[in-house]
Amino acid sequence: MEQLRETLKGHHLRTTTCREDVLLTFMNKKNALSHGDLEGALGENYDRVTIYRTLKTFLEKGIIHKVLDDEGLRYALCSHQCSEEKHQHDHIHFKCNACGKTNCLENLHIPHVTLPSGYQPESFNLLIQGKCPECLGNN
């Protein structure tokens, strides 16, 4: 709980109950969350718009990042310390086609890809879809 406040303070944000709750939700559920997920979890306490704005603020400050799969947009906590100035997001995300959850695979990096000449890459994002260990275990 103190840690939450540290995180917010560290990114120059005021600690409000909404921000604490959103951050807490991200830390409890470990997978990526959509606005709808958060609204489902916290919607009785906070306005839809406030949740949108909280996500936008967290994005700008580098607390969370976007995660994309074929179903749409979600968000997940940044693992390495990102800030407003610098984001480091050459992520691998894994989406399970059985349970539908999407996670960051933290400790992998994306192998080098040789692009055709003339292309100047700036960021990489790999989405792998398949079955996650938990779903395979339940067969």
Add this chain to the structure above:
Amino acid sequence: MEQLRETLKGHHLRTTTCREDVLLTFMNKKNALSHGDLEGALGENYDRVTIYRTLKTFLEKGIIHKVLDDEGLRYALCSHQCSEEKHQHDHIHFKCNACGKTNCLENLHIPHVTLPSGYQPESFNLLIQGKCPECLGNN
């Protein structure tokens, strides 16, 4: 023009002017297109809903596939012959942050990634963002 009809026939679809026009638009513009792009190009001739349904049908039949970047959902022609039964889409997409266009890089494949044990991958999707040759040339 005949080729269009062949493509539609080959996927067991009736040839209608809307489907021909949508297909033609994909073949002329080479980058990935959103529903909005198509509505802008063809909206005076066809209803919004019809375009949505055409995209949905093309997706199901394997004529186009989804392309995701940080801005949302687009569609692009399938290069290899996909069908209703089988899609092969381990794609690399390049999105230019200057002009905003997203393209498939056809001739590259995604290098092998070793996943933690327990994960069973089924498909791979790599999005690279940066600057495209055309935009770099204009500096």
Add this chain to the structure above:
DNA sequence: AAAACACTGCAACATCGTTGCAAGTGTTAC
């Protein structure tokens, strides 16, 4: 304590995508 600033909720709006239904069109069989 007052002024400046940031956050929230509400209302309204814009965009995006879906569904049901009636009318129209392409395809097949004769």
Add this chain to the structure above:
DNA sequence: GTAACACTTGCAACGATGTTGCAGTGTTTT
């Protein structure tokens, strides 16, 4: 060619998603 059928389209309505302006409230700073 024509009739019957199934598929496709346009319209209207709806739901979901995301944004903006503004007034009220709470925080910081001095």
